[in-house]
Amino acid sequence: MADIKQIPRFSLLWLLATAVAALLPHAQHLPLWMWLLVLLATGWRWLTHLGRLPYPGKVIKLVAVVLASLAVITAFERTLSLESATAFMIASAVLKVFEMRYQRDGYIVIFLSFFVLAVAFLFDQGILSALYGILCSWLLLTALVALHRNPLRADDVADGRRTASLAAKILLASIPMMLVLYLLFPRLAPLWSLNLHSSSAITGLSEEMSPGDIARLGQSDELAFRVTFNDGSLPPREQLYWRALVLDQYDGRSWKPAGLARTVKWHPAGRMLTEDDANIDYDVIQEPSGQKWLYALRGMSAQQVYTGVSIDERLVSRREVHNRTRYRVISRPQLVIDGDFLPEPWRSVNLELPAEVNPQTRTKAAVLRQQSESAEAYLQSVMESFSREPFFYTLRPPILGDNDIDDFLFNTRRGFCAHYASAFTFMARSAGIPARVVVGYQGGKWNEEEQYLTVRQYDAHAWAEAWLEGQGWVRFDPTAMVAPERILYGLEQAVADEGSFLEEQGLTARALREIGWLNRLSLEFDSLNYYWQRWVLSYDGQRQKNFLQTVIGIQDYKRGLYFLGSSFGVFFLLATLWLWWRDRPQPRSAFIRAWGALQQRAKRLGLEPVAGEAPGQYLQRLSDVVAEECREDVMKFAGQLEITLYVESEPDMAALIRALKQLRRRLR
Amino acid sequence: MSVKQRIRQRWQRWLDRRIPPASQVTLSHRSIFILPTATGALYLLMLVVMLITAINYQNSLIYGLTFWLFSVGLVAMMFTFRNLSGLTLGAGHVNPVFQGDSVGLPLRLEASRRWHESLAIGFPGYPLSQADAIPDKPATLILSYEALQRGHLRTGRLRLESRYPLGLFRTWTWVALDFKGLVYPHPEYVPFQFVAGESGEQLAGAPSLESGQQDFQGLRQYQPGDSLKHIAWKQLARGQGLVSKDFDHDEGALCWLDWEALAPAPLEVRLSRLTGWVLQAQQRNWRYGLRLPGRVIEPGNSEIHRDECLALLALYGLEEGNERG
Known part of the structure; x- marks a missing residue:
C-alpha cells in the first residue's frame, strides 16, 4: 500500500530544495559538470512537477546513468579517492532525484542526502560545517515529514510552518539522547583500514624542500595546528621552533630526508624526562595533514599512544593524520642531543655534498674556516655575515641560477627562510661540520584571553642544525640574523615594508584584515573553533575513558554500557510520563460532569446517548422513557436548559446545575 | 484452518x-x-x-x-x-x-x-x-x-x-x-399476490394489478409528500413553479400485504418480496397494511408508515438479545 503512494505535490519542493542543500558543502571538491548534472536533474524534475515534461523513460534514465558514471570515471582518472567515491555517491543521489516518483523514492533521496551530509564532515569538521549540518538535517526532516502529509489537503503557508516546526521539535527532543550516546557509546578503533582518503593536495609542508617552497606556504593562512601549554604561559618565542621534518640529503637543488631515520621509539618506550621546571608540557590539536609527522619542540618525549620520537628528533604518528588529532608532548628545549658522539652513517650523511656545485660558496667557506679558530666560531661568523652583508628577507625571492646557493649568496641576496637555511647548511658542510636543514613552523599567534597558540601555514619556517662536539645538535637560524622581527613577531611584521603578506589572497581579503573589529571578530571565531575542537571533536576513546572514570566514576566499558542502557530507560519513562500528561483527561466543567451523571442514570432506564445529539433532543427522548410522573419534570428542565444556554446573556449555570442534579435524583 | x-x-x-x-x-x-x-x-x-x-x-x-x-x-x-x-x-x-x-x-x-x-x-x-x-x-x-x-x-x-x-x-x-442504523431487506419486485381478507374480498377499492401506469389527468399544485417522479420538471424549468402531475391513480385503494400469500417461499425471500410490495404500494399511493406472524401493522399511507413497515421487515425474526441497541 505505502509503496505505491505518490509523492504529495507540496513535499516535492522540499525534497528538491533539501537534496540540493545537502550537496552544497561538497561544492569545493566537486567538478563543475556535477553541478550541471544537479541543475539538469532538479530542473527536469521540477518541470515534470509543473506538468511541462513527462517522467523520464527507461531509455533516458539508462543514458543518464551511463553518462554520469562515465563522467565520474573520466573526471577522476580512474583513481579511487574520497573525492571520486563521494562524486559517485552524489551522482547516484542526483539521478535518484531525477527519477523520483513514489514515496519510496522520496525516502531513498532523503536517506542518501543524509549520508551525503555525513560524508561532507570527512572534508571539514569546523563549527560552521556543523551548524550547516544542523540546518540541513532540519530541512531533510521537514521534507520527510512533508512526504507523509495528507496528499489530499491543499497546502498553505501555515501547513508548511507546522511541518517545519514539527521537524524542529523532533530534533530538539532528540538532543538529550544524542548527548548520552555521544559521551557513552564506546569509541572503537577503526574496524578496517580504509585507504579511501582525500586526494586533494593539503596545504602544508612537503617532504622535499627547494628554496622558494616555503615562500609559497607563506601565502596561505590555513590553520596548521593549535597548542595549549599546560602551565598556561607562553614560552619565549625564540624557543617556539616546531619541528616537523629533518632534511639531510642535498642533491644540488633541493633538500630531502635521507631515509635513514626510520628508527622510532614509540610511546611508552623512549626518552623519559626528569621532572624539571624547564620542561614544557603541552597539547597539540593538529589539522589533517595526510602525513605521518607531528609537530613538537626539540628535546621531546612522546606522551600519547601511537606517537613516538624518531632518531632525528621528530615526533611521528603511526598512521597518517587524516583527521584532526590531539596529542600531548613534553619537551625540554635545553636538552643536549647526541652530545658526545655522532655515529655513522649519520656523520657521513650530514657531511655529504654533491661535487662541483656552488664553487664560489665552497671557496668562501674554506677561507672563512681558516680564519676561525673553532668550528663554533666559524658558524658564528657565517651567521654574522648574514647580518653584516646586505641580505634581504622577502616573500618574493628572485629566481636563482644553476648554482643556486652561489647565485643567492653573491648575487641576489634576497631570500626567504629556506634560502638562508639551505645556504647555511651548505656552508657548514663545506667546512666539514655535520649539518642539516629542519623544516617546521616558527612562532604562532598567541590568544591572550583564551591562552592558546594558533599556528598557521604562513608560520612555516626552515632553519639549520649543526653538530658540535660536546654540545650535540645546535640550532642555527640565519633568518633571525636577517629579519629578527620574523622570530619575535611573525611573518606579517617581517614583510610589512614589502606588503607581500598574503598578497595572493586578493585586495579585499587583505583590506578586511585591516579593519579592527573584523579582526577581533575573526579572533573570537577562531577561539570558538578552538573550543569546538578541544572539547567536542577531540573526544576519542582515551578521553572517553577519562570522562567515564572522572566524571561518572565508571571504571570499565561493561558498566558504561549498563549506564547507557539505564539512561535509555529513564528517557523512555520520562517520554511516557510526558505523553500521559499531555493526553490526560481534561478537567471538565461542573455542568458537563452533572450532565454525564444524568446520562449514566438514564442508561439504567435503557436510554443510550447518541453522539452529536443536542441536549434538547436527548431530553425529548428521555421524556419518552421515564415514568409518567417524571415526564413533566424532564420537559420543565428542558425548557430551563434552552433558556439558560441559548437565551440568557449571562447564563445562571449554578441554578441550571442544581436543577440538573435534582432531575437526576428524581429520575425513575 | x-x-x-x-x-x-x-x-x-x-x-x-x-x-x-x-x-x-x-x-x-x-x-x-x-x-x-x-x-x-x-x-x-x-x-x-x-x-x-x-x-x-x-x-x-x-x-x-x-x-x-x-x-x-x-x-x-x-x-x-x-x-x-x-x-x-x-x-x-x-x-x-x-x-x-x-x-x-x-x-x-x-x-x-x-x-x-x-x-x-x-x-x-x-x-x-x-x-x-x-x-x-x-x-x-x-x-x-x-x-x-x-x-x-x-x-x-x-x-x-x-x-x-x-x-x-x-x-x-x-x-x-x-x-x-437499520438495514432493510433487499427489495425483490414481484407481482402482487393477495389472500382473501377477513370479509372475503380481495382488495377493497380493487386496484388493477397493472396500476401504476395510470392515465395522466392534469397538473396541480405541489404538495409536500408528492413523489419526485410526479413533479412536472418541464414546467419547473420554464419557471412556472413547483407543480405535480396528477394521475388517475387508485387513490384510497386498500390492500393487505400478507406473509401467508408468499407461502411456501423461505423466510428471507418472503421478506424481500414483502419489502418490494411495500415500496410499490407506497409509490402507487395505496393504503396498505402489513401482516407478519405475530405482528400486524394497520393500513396506512405515509413515509412514516412505510418506514415502520420496512423496520418491521428488517428486524423480523432477529432475536432481541442479538441486537445491539
Missing part, C-alpha cells in the same frame, strides 16, 4: 475486552498499536553505514549526526504514537439502507489539542480514506460500507492507521464503533 479461526476468535475477544465497542472512542495507550516499518529498517541500515564510516574515519561529527538521527528514530516512535493518541472517533447518524446496498457511514473526527495528521481510515476490505483531524474543528468523514445483513447495522471493527510524521513507525488501532 480451525486453529486459525480459533486464534482469530481469541484475538477478537481480546480486542473486545481491550477496546470495547462504543459510539464514541478516544484513543489512548490501551487502544494503540505501534511497530516499525520497512522504511524504519532502511533508516537503521543507513545509520549502521554511517556509524561504520564514523568509526573508520574516527570522525566526531559523523558520530554526532549518527547518534542524533538514531535518537530522532526513537523520538519518532513517540511522535507517531502521539499522532493517534487523544483522537476521538464518533459514530454519526446513519440513514436506513437496503440490504446489499452501499451505505455511507459518517465518522466524526475530533482533535482536542493538536493536529492528528494523515490518518488512513477504513473497514477491512475497503479502500482507506485519508483525513486529518484539526483541533476545535470536528470533521465528518463518510466511510463507504456494504450492508450485507438486514437488521441493525453491524459493522466490523474499523482500522485507523498512520505513519506520520517520519514513516519509520506505523501506528494503528482497530476501533469498534456503534453505527446506529
Whole structure:
C-alpha cells in the first residue's frame, strides 16, 4: 500500500530544495559538470512537477546513468579517492532525484542526502560545517515529514510552518539522547583500514624542500595546528621552533630526508624526562595533514599512544593524520642531543655534498674556516655575515641560477627562510661540520584571553642544525640574523615594508584584515573553533575513558554500557510520563460532569446517548422513557436548559446545575 | 484452518475486552498499536553505514549526526504514537439502507489539542480514506460500507492507521464503533399476490394489478409528500413553479400485504418480496397494511408508515438479545 503512494505535490519542493542543500558543502571538491548534472536533474524534475515534461523513460534514465558514471570515471582518472567515491555517491543521489516518483523514492533521496551530509564532515569538521549540518538535517526532516502529509489537503503557508516546526521539535527532543550516546557509546578503533582518503593536495609542508617552497606556504593562512601549554604561559618565542621534518640529503637543488631515520621509539618506550621546571608540557590539536609527522619542540618525549620520537628528533604518528588529532608532548628545549658522539652513517650523511656545485660558496667557506679558530666560531661568523652583508628577507625571492646557493649568496641576496637555511647548511658542510636543514613552523599567534597558540601555514619556517662536539645538535637560524622581527613577531611584521603578506589572497581579503573589529571578530571565531575542537571533536576513546572514570566514576566499558542502557530507560519513562500528561483527561466543567451523571442514570432506564445529539433532543427522548410522573419534570428542565444556554446573556449555570442534579435524583 | 479461526476468535475477544465497542472512542495507550516499518529498517541500515564510516574515519561529527538521527528514530516512535493518541472517533447518524446496498457511514473526527495528521481510515476490505483531524474543528468523514445483513447495522471493527510524521513507525488501532442504523431487506419486485381478507374480498377499492401506469389527468399544485417522479420538471424549468402531475391513480385503494400469500417461499425471500410490495404500494399511493406472524401493522399511507413497515421487515425474526441497541 505505502509503496505505491505518490509523492504529495507540496513535499516535492522540499525534497528538491533539501537534496540540493545537502550537496552544497561538497561544492569545493566537486567538478563543475556535477553541478550541471544537479541543475539538469532538479530542473527536469521540477518541470515534470509543473506538468511541462513527462517522467523520464527507461531509455533516458539508462543514458543518464551511463553518462554520469562515465563522467565520474573520466573526471577522476580512474583513481579511487574520497573525492571520486563521494562524486559517485552524489551522482547516484542526483539521478535518484531525477527519477523520483513514489514515496519510496522520496525516502531513498532523503536517506542518501543524509549520508551525503555525513560524508561532507570527512572534508571539514569546523563549527560552521556543523551548524550547516544542523540546518540541513532540519530541512531533510521537514521534507520527510512533508512526504507523509495528507496528499489530499491543499497546502498553505501555515501547513508548511507546522511541518517545519514539527521537524524542529523532533530534533530538539532528540538532543538529550544524542548527548548520552555521544559521551557513552564506546569509541572503537577503526574496524578496517580504509585507504579511501582525500586526494586533494593539503596545504602544508612537503617532504622535499627547494628554496622558494616555503615562500609559497607563506601565502596561505590555513590553520596548521593549535597548542595549549599546560602551565598556561607562553614560552619565549625564540624557543617556539616546531619541528616537523629533518632534511639531510642535498642533491644540488633541493633538500630531502635521507631515509635513514626510520628508527622510532614509540610511546611508552623512549626518552623519559626528569621532572624539571624547564620542561614544557603541552597539547597539540593538529589539522589533517595526510602525513605521518607531528609537530613538537626539540628535546621531546612522546606522551600519547601511537606517537613516538624518531632518531632525528621528530615526533611521528603511526598512521597518517587524516583527521584532526590531539596529542600531548613534553619537551625540554635545553636538552643536549647526541652530545658526545655522532655515529655513522649519520656523520657521513650530514657531511655529504654533491661535487662541483656552488664553487664560489665552497671557496668562501674554506677561507672563512681558516680564519676561525673553532668550528663554533666559524658558524658564528657565517651567521654574522648574514647580518653584516646586505641580505634581504622577502616573500618574493628572485629566481636563482644553476648554482643556486652561489647565485643567492653573491648575487641576489634576497631570500626567504629556506634560502638562508639551505645556504647555511651548505656552508657548514663545506667546512666539514655535520649539518642539516629542519623544516617546521616558527612562532604562532598567541590568544591572550583564551591562552592558546594558533599556528598557521604562513608560520612555516626552515632553519639549520649543526653538530658540535660536546654540545650535540645546535640550532642555527640565519633568518633571525636577517629579519629578527620574523622570530619575535611573525611573518606579517617581517614583510610589512614589502606588503607581500598574503598578497595572493586578493585586495579585499587583505583590506578586511585591516579593519579592527573584523579582526577581533575573526579572533573570537577562531577561539570558538578552538573550543569546538578541544572539547567536542577531540573526544576519542582515551578521553572517553577519562570522562567515564572522572566524571561518572565508571571504571570499565561493561558498566558504561549498563549506564547507557539505564539512561535509555529513564528517557523512555520520562517520554511516557510526558505523553500521559499531555493526553490526560481534561478537567471538565461542573455542568458537563452533572450532565454525564444524568446520562449514566438514564442508561439504567435503557436510554443510550447518541453522539452529536443536542441536549434538547436527548431530553425529548428521555421524556419518552421515564415514568409518567417524571415526564413533566424532564420537559420543565428542558425548557430551563434552552433558556439558560441559548437565551440568557449571562447564563445562571449554578441554578441550571442544581436543577440538573435534582432531575437526576428524581429520575425513575 | 480451525486453529486459525480459533486464534482469530481469541484475538477478537481480546480486542473486545481491550477496546470495547462504543459510539464514541478516544484513543489512548490501551487502544494503540505501534511497530516499525520497512522504511524504519532502511533508516537503521543507513545509520549502521554511517556509524561504520564514523568509526573508520574516527570522525566526531559523523558520530554526532549518527547518534542524533538514531535518537530522532526513537523520538519518532513517540511522535507517531502521539499522532493517534487523544483522537476521538464518533459514530454519526446513519440513514436506513437496503440490504446489499452501499451505505455511507459518517465518522466524526475530533482533535482536542493538536493536529492528528494523515490518518488512513477504513473497514477491512475497503479502500482507506485519508483525513486529518484539526483541533476545535470536528470533521465528518463518510466511510463507504456494504450492508450485507438486514437488521441493525453491524459493522466490523474499523482500522485507523498512520505513519506520520517520519514513516519509520506505523501506528494503528482497530476501533469498534456503534453505527446506529437499520438495514432493510433487499427489495425483490414481484407481482402482487393477495389472500382473501377477513370479509372475503380481495382488495377493497380493487386496484388493477397493472396500476401504476395510470392515465395522466392534469397538473396541480405541489404538495409536500408528492413523489419526485410526479413533479412536472418541464414546467419547473420554464419557471412556472413547483407543480405535480396528477394521475388517475387508485387513490384510497386498500390492500393487505400478507406473509401467508408468499407461502411456501423461505423466510428471507418472503421478506424481500414483502419489502418490494411495500415500496410499490407506497409509490402507487395505496393504503396498505402489513401482516407478519405475530405482528400486524394497520393500513396506512405515509413515509412514516412505510418506514415502520420496512423496520418491521428488517428486524423480523432477529432475536432481541442479538441486537445491539
